[in-house]
Amino acid sequence: MKNIQVIDGAQNCVYDIFAIDEEGFALIFPEGQDVAFIDEVEARHPFQLLGPVFERLWRQRVPKREANGIHGLLFFELEEKKPFYPDRTDENAINPNGSRLRGE
Template identity: 40%
Template sequence: MKNIQIIDGALNATFSLFQATDDEFGAIFVGNSDMAIIEDVFARLGNAEAGRVISPLWDRPILKSEAQGIHGTLFYGYDDLREIFPRSMREVDWDELSINQAQRELFRAKR
């Protein structure tokens, strides 16, 4: 199982984690990406398949304190902000002007 953090505009701002099977994770995140915008998932998979892939996640919450890492981030409501994301949709590819020096060094080493 892989852990996905949900980033959305909910007023509770929980940014909860949910577990996905390897197949579900692979359907949500293309190639070696670790970030996805939900509208892109639905556009790529179609409504029925995306719903089939996403729906089971909500039955598998996991506490942050018990998670063994975050493997991906799924963004809800960021369709209008897609230009801020790296084209690769990989965390390590953020524009260096938008991250701090320690992140620059870490991300460079992981590219």
């Protein structure tokens, strides 16, 4: 199982973590990526394929104190975050000027 932290644009977003099997994770996050935006996920796969994956995901919330790592970030409604993750990996996040967000 892998853990996905969900971040959305709602004022009251609580950044919940959900568990998903490897197959579901692979549908949300292409190989080598650990950051996803819901509109891009939906553009890659038909609803018939994604619907069951998200049904499983939403049923498996993991309390943060029990989470053993976060394997992916899934953004909802936050288009403005896309430029910070050009290769859709958290480790390579960049600032608006293109410099790395994290020091070397």
